Amino acid sequence: MGDIQYAPLPVPPKEDPPEWLVELLKFFARLFEPLGRLMGGNWSWIEGLLAVLGVAGAMWILWTLFQRWQLARALTRPAEEHLVIDHAAALALLADADALAAAGRFDEAVHLLLQRSVHHIAAARPDWLSPSSTAREIGLIPGLPAAARQAFTLIAREVERSLYALRALAADDWQRARAAYAAFALEQVEGRKLGGAS
Structure with missing residues (x-):
């Protein structure tokens, strides 16, 4: 239907990225290449490290919650008659x-x-x-x-x-x-x- 359909727009020619961007990407590739090889070759070691960090973080959170629970329990305890001091x-x-x-x-x-x-x-x-x-x-x-x-x-x-x-x-x-x-x-x-x- 020529009254509602238009001819497609011409696709602009593909331009190469500027030279400075190409050099920047090459620099980052050289910079992170050793890290990528290390992670790719030793992924099981990195998984173990992440698991240890996760367990340590969970234990720290539990310890903090336990301390707060102890303090809240102490705050609701009735007053004592004496606090013995040496x-x-x-x-x-x-x-x-x-x-x-x-x-x-x-x-x-x-x-x-x-x-x-x-x-x-x-x-x-x-x-x-x-x-x-x-x-x-x-x-x-x-x-x-x-x-x-x-x-x-x-x-x-x-x-x-x-x-x-x-x-x-x-x-x-x-x-x-x-x-x-x-x-x-x-x-x-x-x-x-x-x-x-x-």
């Missing part, structure tokens, strides 16, 4: 922190209280913590006794203010953090003086 370790910590505070290094003294408090909690209840636990997450663990949670939160807040707000801590900040730590770590020692070096 008395000698608490006294040694206060002595070290008092020495820093006596030298006017209040930021370091409070930071030391926070670090060792995390170690105390990890030693008493290792199932509560994971390597990625933050100070805020630790302070929200329901299993922590109220006194421990209150002290830990106060110390963590002072450290955050020092590190992130870039506000140097003063003697009053140190005394507050020290008193909070001693209140829960040494609560079994009656009449202990909570004041430290200023």
Whole structure:
């Protein structure tokens, strides 16, 4: 039907690619030729390597999920009445922190209280913590006794203010953090003086 069918368009003549493109393709061919031979001749070895990497990746994912499950279980556990902390370790910590505070290094003294408090909690209840636990997450663990949670939160807040707000801590900040730590770590020692070096 000549009224709706048109004559085919002439096919343009085939042009050779530009010389620079040909040279670039030859360069890549020479560059990847050894890799292609290696993969073509040792495909079973590459398959084994990929299988090992796949298994290692799956194990890492399972381990991460298991840690999160442990942390979620710890977060839903009811609060305990006591968190037993080694008395000698608490006294040694206060002595070290008092020495820093006596030298006017209040930021370091409070930071030391926070670090060792995390170690105390990890030693008493290792199932509560994971390597990625933050100070805020630790302070929200329901299993922590109220006194421990209150002290830990106060110390963590002072450290955050020092590190992130870039506000140097003063003697009053140190005394507050020290008193909070001693209140829960040494609560079994009656009449202990909570004041430290200023």
